[in-house]
Amino acid sequence: MDDYADFVVVGGGSAGCVMASRLSENGKYSVCLLEAGPADRNMWIHIPIGYGKTMFNPRLNWGFYTDPDHNMLDRRIYWPRGKTLGGSSSINGLIYIRGQKEDYDHWAQLGNPGWGWEDCLPYFRKLENNDLGPGPTHGTDGPLNATSIPTRHELVDALIGAANSLGVPTSKDFNTGDQRGAGYYQLTTRNGRRCSSAVAYLNPARHRPNLRIETEAQAMRVLFRGTKASAIQYRQHGKIKTINARREVILCAGALQSPQLLQLSGVGNASLLKQFNIPVVHELKGVGENLQDHLQFRLIYEVSKPITTNDLLRSWTGKAKMGLQWALLRGGPLAIGINQGAIFCNALSDTDPRPDVQFHFGTLSADMAGGKVHDFSGCTFSVCQLRPESRGHLRIRSTDPFEAPAMQPNYLDTERDRRTAIAGVRLTRGLADAQPMQSLMKGEIKPGRDVQTDDDILHFCRENGATIFHPSGTAKMGQEDDPMAVVDHRLRVYGVQGLRVVDASIMPTLVSGNTNVPVIMIAERAAAFALEEAGTEDGSIVSTAAAANAESPAHEHAVAARLQQNQAQACNESGALQMT
Template sequence: MQSTFDFVIVGAGSAGCVLANRLSEDGRFRVLLLEAGARDWLPWIHLPIGYGKTMFHRQVNWQFHTEPEPELGQRRIYWPRGKVLGGSSSINGLLSIRGHRDDYEHWHRLGNPGWSWDDVRPFFIRLENNVRGASAFHGDQGPLSISDVPQHHELMDAIIGGANELGMATNADFNGPQQDGVGYFQLTTRKGLRCSTAVAYLRPARGRSNLHISTHAQATRILFAGQRAIGVEYLLKGQPHQARVRRELIIAAGAVQSPQLLQVSGIGDAAHLARIGVPLLQHRPEVGRNLQDHLQIRLMYKVSKPITTNDDLRSLWGKARIALQWLLWRRGPLAIGINQGALFARVQPDATRPDVQFHFGTLSADLAGAEPHPWSGTTFSVCQLRPLSRGSILARSASALDAPAIFPNYLSAEADRQVAIAAVRLARRLARSKALQPYLSEEYRPGPGYGDSDEALLAFVRDYGATIFHPVGTCRMGSDPAAVVDSRLRVRGIQGLRVIDASIMPTIPSGNTHIPTVMIGERSADFLLQDHKGNA
């Protein structure tokens, strides 16, 4: 079956939902949104603490794994990615972080006009409906609800006190004038419920006659006439379909699957495409390269008081109590999720801005999102904000249905190994602070088996380091001929084709990647509407 639209968007994730809303907003254009997963019916999606349930749920999660990682003891790292309306915004940790303003200044210096901090800040403001109201840094008219943690926690307050002891100031707004410091996150929640991009952007647009949303629709190949994209082939509940485009095809399948779809469609490294039996359309070797991710290092501590989420979830009474908190006041663990607070700090002597980020949770488990420990516990998760290590994502075969091969190459750069060691040392210093002495009774991980030498700390990182779910960069934006897309996110050398998602980031932002990806959707919608103005 075949149909024709002005725009076809492949992927209903953090950027795709934004594009579907903005491009269909004024009724001029007929838009098709394709999503390989289902509608966001699963109740666990909408309850913030349900993050622990969706982390391993095949219905809403692609459940990727990396190839064996050389610097992590040949371990294959689990990579959850959203397979549902809203994409990873429907299963993520709900944290509202933009990154540092210098991240975007760096993008601009790399030859990307339109992406400096002054260029992107209006779109960060535009996307927000922040409970704190409008200001120079925030908006209160946007689709995406941003809320404060509804209830401060005794343990998190002690962590803030411990960081203050180490000379780190309290920061009430990591998206405000400065990023350094310790404090509570803001969350992408609305009245105690998750506000994914499917909730924020698709729900208001769903009734539009010019917007068509197809779920269970997995793109398998881009269709071309010469060097112009004219449509996409996809499977709808297993049956082959085609959608043709009058204007542009937009790939918004994420940093893992956007490069894979380009590769199986003939855009990529010629030698690699020959190996997997894909006819070459255009030799573009950087497709799938430049992969970056934040390596998560999780230190865990036993807590001497029964005040953690582990305790809430360990008994029927505890579960009933937190359920009642949520039902009556939309407060408590059910309304927050996993992580409550953050610390942005500098561990390199020459750092001019934060180079590590901590996520603090009043919960502990052997794997992120897994069953909590049977004792009171807390997790200090720390990651390097701007790693130098680079990896790749390569289509494993000519079929888009086969999971791609993922090679993050964590810790392949010596500088990243040194930052990881310093980050663990800082976490241990924080745990030994006076403010935390009444709370932390034992270091569970790393534990006494790992000493304080560089070698011991690096061994711990290699044994337990894992993703914090921030892959970016695999369809890099740039002005140089090797870049995959230009600064308006058009695929170089191809007409009528753009990539719009986290894969276009030339370098990873200094923080969580969801909000920057929503901004990319907003910024790019503006480009598209400008480019097609007067051509309705």
């Protein structure tokens, strides 16, 4: 028998959980969510510090590797990606960051109406329950918790003081649109547990009879009738299945797998598709191009006092203390994660007034993120360039949907990126050498003080640089006359019908910070777009006259508010819609 849903959402990650929840919310439309990984039942998903346990778990993590990057001494860089409900929001570092006001204004300037900061802000407020309280830039009624770190740490306080001595002010809120400052991050936690998009959005929606969640269901390709996306072919428990979409197929598979699915399905660069004898449904040369990521450099220091998480993890008594703090009080290091300290500032002194680097400061040290901690008291300064100029690409290797695509990040490919890397390392040393931090630093372990010249520092960056887990941009949002644009400003794929992309791949340029919260905002907006367009077709949500004005930012703000009212009303009027 044929299998149908109104909306088929591919990928149960940061964006997919939002889409499944919002599209099924009013009870009018049937929604099927396909997730390649298992349900999010592993306990280490829900303990904030547990991502050290999920970083290399093949059951929960795709564990991708890039192609050898000639800019990185031909190294293949490990790229973890979530493979479970919640996606990467179930295995990430929990940092709650939106980015800078100018990031979104730049998107609008590039020809994407309605994506400026003031346009996106209502959706940022809608998605969050922020313990800073309601205000012009914050909301308290949303499903995603933004939680301030409740206890202070001597090392983080010293970091803030060192930043102050270098002219960086203290900040208690990095999410107002102006990030400059030093302070403590907010985290996506709730009562000492991880608040992933699955926890925030999917769990409250699971009971809905019009929402169907399929795990262990890996999408293989989009099926088309002409140029209309009509179905998804997927594999589940060894069987090949098809789910048909009455209204839309929505790709939320992430910046690596959404473009891979497009290419496998005949949407992409014709010359690439012809190499594999894939029939071209529509040529879009930008699919898989414009790949961007934040490259981090981790400087490790030995600490002069036994106050680090390394010290707690080295002894059974320390581990027992941490466990009891979490079990009894939902507090302590297990409830916080690894990176607590934040700095957004300038490493390069040029004409751009915006912060150009971000620090993640951890009160522990290891050779790599998620690795075994060192046997000394240690801390880690991780610095990354916020707006890299380098661009890479992603391309299928074969017609096999289960073979990882070729990923070439092209890190440090521009002179500015290389200068920022060197300046970032020097700035890190300046922080470590400034009081009150200096008195807590016993010595620089990595790279070591013998690394001094620009050439030596750049070599260290090439030899040790790693992703900070933010690949983006591979299905770029832009105007139709932009040869690299893949989706329009409502995230509809150009040249075809019934197909939308909703994840970090649509970012024209990488946001200045962590990508999880921006992706959730993108999904909130996309759900509003999809519901509005569906309502226009059946007359149940918005009128045709209102739809004619839908391109204006002011109209989109009104729609966001009206949808919440109409969805509740529609749920009462229409009842539950069973899946076919």
